């Protein structure tokens with residue numbers, strides 16, 4: 001299935017010079033959505049994660065259905081001030097700015113096998129910050145799954161030497 005054609009390109013959003021890859025057009029397509037979740041499930045199942053960690057907010061859109069399909073739990077990584085219990089927190093950089101990410105300190109059992117899921121990897125800053133959160137939680141990272149990879153930004157080179165599963169590349 002040509003899922004790339006379901007992603008809409010928006011120039012100069014959210015800042016001049018950024019080509020935004022809009023996944024809302026894929027999410028609203030029933031066949032496209034099913035294909036993406038089923039393909040992620042097939043690709044990720046062999047990694048045998050105990051849980052999925054997804055980043056706010058578009059990481060939730062794929063992380064939760066993938067966790068459901070795999071029969072495992074989902075843990076949200078959120079922007080600061082959103083999670084109610086004590087959190088680990090890490091500063092990170094985006095393709096278009098910087099921010100902080102947080103995760104509940106008690107969300108993951110030490111040694112749990114964790115798969116990181118997000119909609120897109122650009123510079124890799126968000127994923128690197130999430131890796132650092134998982135290190136604070138003493139989790140065992142088993143790999144990454146991104147719907148989209150922006151290859152020219154070399155984000156994967158900043159990640160640890162683990163499986164990096166992607167469905168669409170630009």
Ligand SMILES: Nc1ncnc2c1ncn2[C@@H]1O[C@H](COP(=O)(O)O)[C@@H](O)[C@H]1O
Pocket residue numbers: 018019020021022055056058059093094095118119120121122123124125126127155
């Ligand atoms: N060009 C982009 N289109 C849509 N979303 C993007 C884009 N660049 C970054 N994002 C969002 O930011 C993070 C990944 O950025 P990193 O630079 O890899 O930290 C991801 O959650 C995207 O939703």
Ligand SMILES: O=P(O)(O)OP(=O)(O)O
Pocket residue numbers: 055056057058059094
């Ligand atoms: O749009 P979101 O919430 O996925 O955030 P970001 O652009 O920081 O990935």
